[in-house]
Amino acid sequence: MAELKLPSPCVVVLVGPGASGKSTWAAAQFAPELIVSSDRLRALVGAGEDDITASSDAFALLEEVVRQRIGRRLTTVIDTLGLDRDRRMRWLGLAREAGMACVAVAFDTPADECRRRNRERPKRIPADALTNQLRIWTSVQKKLPDEGYDDVLQPTAARVVPDVFVESAAAQTRQSEAPVGLRFGLQVSSYPGGRAGLAAWVREVAQRAEAAGFDAIYVMDHFRQIPQVGRAWDDFLESWTTLGYLAACTSRVRLGTLVSGITYRNVAHLGKIAATLDVLSGGRAVCGVGLAWFEAEHKAYGWTFPPVGERYALLEDALRLLPILWGPGNKPFRGKVLDVPDTTCYPRPLQDRLPLLVGGSGPRTLRLAGRYADAVNVFGDVVAVRKATAQLGDRPIELTHLSTTLIGKDARQLDELVQRLRPRNVNPAKYAAAVNAGTVDDQIGRFRELSEAGVAEVMISLPDLGTLDAAADVISAFRP
Template sequence: MDELKLPSPCVVVLVGPGASGKSTWAAERFGAELIVSSDRLRALVGAGEDDIAASADAFALLEEVVRQRIGRRLTTVIDTLGLDRERRLRWLGLARAAGMPCVAVGFDTPADECRRRNRSRPKRIPADVLTAQLRSWNAVKKELPEEGYDDVLQPTVLRVVPEAFVAAGAAATRQVEAPARLRFGLQLSSYTHPAGRTGTAAWIREVGEKAEAAGFDAIYVMDHFRQIPQVGRAWEDFLESWTTLGYLAACTSRVRLGTLVSGITYRNVAHLGKIAATLDVLSGGRAVCGVGLAWFEAEHKAYGWSFPPVGERYALLEDALQLLPVLWGPGNKPFHGKVLEVPDTTCYPRPLQEHLPVLVGGSGPRTLRLAARYADAVNVFGDVAQVRKLASYLSGKVELTHLSTTLVGKDSRAVDELVDRLRPRNLNPARYAASVNAGTVDDQIGRFRELSEAGVAEVMISLPDLDTLDAVGDVISAFRV
C-alpha cells in the first residue's frame, strides 16, 4: 500500500465509534507524545480509563491540551470518538488559526466487526452505548466531507514528515522509472568527534575514505577560522580549510576537493590562486575553488581583518573572479582590476586541470549575475520552489548547485531514533527534523529528484551524523545512471 505523507506540523482528528480501531491505528503510526487520548486523560483525572464519572473532567482537560499543543504548532493526533460536530469544528478552527493542516480520519468499520471486537474486550462498552455510537457514526461520516478539512481519509499507511518530503514519494517513483543523474558533495562543517584533537587526522582520513566508498563525487569544507554560530560554539575545534583539503588530497583518490566557500576578504587573492593551483597539482587535478562575499564580521574582528562595506566586497569579488583564471593560465601578464593590482601573475606549476572550476556561493541578484558572468557554478540554499526561481533567473548561464543539511535514516524508525538522539533538548522533534531535512532513504531520493528537476546539477549535503554515510550511499546509488 502506498504511504501517505502529511506535512509537519498538522492536526489529525480520529472519528469513529468505539472498537473501530482508532487507538490501535494511531499507536502504530504516531509516537505516544503526539496522541491526545480521551481514555488516557480519563485515567489521569479519574480511577481509570473506564471511569465514566470522570468523562466530563477528562474532556475538559483534552480541550485544554489540544488548545495548548496547537497553539505551539505541535503535531496533534486527537484520539477520541470524534462524533461531536461542535468539538470537531472547534479543533479545525484552532488548526486554521495556527496555520496548520487538519485532516480527519474516518473509521468506517462494519458494525458487526465493532460489536465482535467489543465482546472480546476485558471491559466492554455497554451494548446500547455502542449501538448509539454506530448510529451517530452513520450520520457523521456524511458530515465530514463538508466540514472543511484539508482531507478526509480512511485509515491507511500514513506518516507525518517535514514539508520537503510531502511530495517526495511521487518524485522517488519518477527516479526509479526514468533515472536522472545528480552529483553529490559532502560538506564538512564540524570537526567535533569523540577522539579529540589527537585523533583528528585519523578521523579526517576515515571520513574521506568512507565518503569515497559511499559514492560522493566531492568533499567540501567551510572556509572559516572558528566555528560559526549556526553550527556550534566559537571554541570548538575547527580546522583551516585549504590545509585540510591538502590532507584530504593524500587520503583520497577520486573525489573533487574544494571550499564552500572561501571568503574573498580572508586572503590576498593572488595567494588564494596559488593555494588552489597547488592543491590541484597535489590532488591530481581535483581542486574546486569556491569563493564568496564573506559575511562573518565577528570572525574578521577576532582575527584583526578589516570587514569592508558590502559594495567594496562585491568589487573585490568581481576582480577576484577575473584574476584567478589569469593566475592559472600561462605567462605572467599583469592584472589591473577595479580594486586589485597584480603586477606579475606568475603561478607555476599551473593547475593540472585545463580549467580549474570556480564556484560562487550566494543567491542574491548581484551575486548571481557575477556567477553567471565569470564562474562555472553557483551554490544556493532553499526549497524546491526557491531553487526553481533561481534557475529561471540564471537561464542556464551557470551550473546550479545546492547546499542543505541532511539527516538520512534507513527507514522511518531509524529517522525517529536519529532525531531523538541528535536534537537539542530545547527543540521539539518536528522542528529539528525539518531543520535538518530528516527523512528516509526514499524520502531523500524524492527530494533530490525534485531538486534535479528544478535545475540542480550537484547537491552538497552537511550530515549531522557522519555515521549515516552508509544510508546516504543508498541515496547516491539511486542517481548513478
C-alpha cells in the first residue's frame, strides 16, 4: 500500500460513523500528541469515554484545543465522528486562517462491518445511535468533496513530512526505475568529544564517510563556531590544517572548504595552501571561496571587515588570480584590489585545473561564479536551485547544493532522532523541516529532484554522524 505524505503542519479531519476505524487508523499513523480525540476528552471531563453526559463539555474542550493547536500551526488530527458540517467548516476555516493544509479522511466502512465491530466492543454504541450515524454518513460522504478541503482521502498509510518530501515518492520511484548518478559530499561542521580525542574522532568520521561512499569531505572555514551551529567557545578546528590531516587519513575522497572566506587570508597564500593540499593528497583538493559574512569573527581576531562592495571586488580578483597562480610561470597579476608582482607557485597542483567552487546564492555572487568558477554551491529547494541556475549564464559550470540532512532508516527511527536531537522548546515539526528530516526513501526522492534541477553534487551536513549508515543507503541508490 502506497504511503500518503501530508505536509507539515496540516489539519486532518476524520469523518465517518462510529466503529468505522477512525481511532485505530489515527493511532497507527500519528504520534499520540497530534491527535485530539473526543472520546479521550470525554474521559477527561467525565467518568469515562462512554460517559454521554459529559459529551457537551468534551466537545467544548475539543473545540478549544483544536483552536489553540491550529493557532500555533501544529499538526492536528481531529478524531471524532466529524459528521457535523458546521464543525467541519469551522476547523477548515481555522486551518485556512493559519495557512495550513486541511484534508478530510473519509471512512466508508460498510454498515454491516461497523455493526459487527460495535457488537465486539466492551462498551457498545447504542444500536439506534449507530443506525443514525450510518444514515447521516451516507449524506455527508456525498458532500465532502465540495467542502473545500485540499483533498478528501481514503484511510491508508500516512505520514506528516516537511514540505520538501511531500512529492518525493514519485521522484524516488523514478530513481528506482531509471537511476541517475549524483555525487555526495559530507560537510563536517562541528567537532565534539573534547580536544584529547579530536584527532581520533576526525579520522574515524573521515574513514567511515569514505567507506559509506561519499565522494568528498568538506569543512567549514571559520576560526570559532558559528552561532547557527553552536557556541563560540566550542572546539573548532582550523580548516586547511584539518584538510591536510584528512589527506593522510583517506585515500579517495576529494577535500575542500565550504567555503573559505576571502578576507581570512592573503589570496596568494590561500592559493599556495590549496596547491600544497592537492599535491599531498594525490590531486584531491577543491578550493572553495566565498564573500565572508561573519563580522563578529573578524572583530574577535582583529581583522578588518570590508564593506560588501570591497569584498565583492576582492572575490572577483581572487577568482581571476588563483588559476594564474596554479599555472606555469610567474607572471604578475594586477586586479581591482590585488597586486601580486610574482605568481610563482611550485609545486603546481597535480590536477590540470584545481576546482574553484564559489559559495553563495546572491545574484552578484552567482554572476561572478558563472564567469570564473568551476562550480557554485547553493541552498534551498528545487525552485531556488532552478532560479539560481537561470542566473549563472551560458558558461558551463557545475551546480552543487548544501543542506542539513537528518536521515532515518525508517519513519520510527526518524521520529526518535527528531525527538532526541531537537533543542529544548523547539517544535519537533519545525526542527524536522529545518534539518530536512526524512527516511532513506524520502531523501532518495529529494536528491533525485535536485539532480533533475541540474545539481551535480549534494553536500550534506548530518546532525547526527551516527546516521552515516543510513546515508550510505541513500548514496547507493545513485550508484551504477
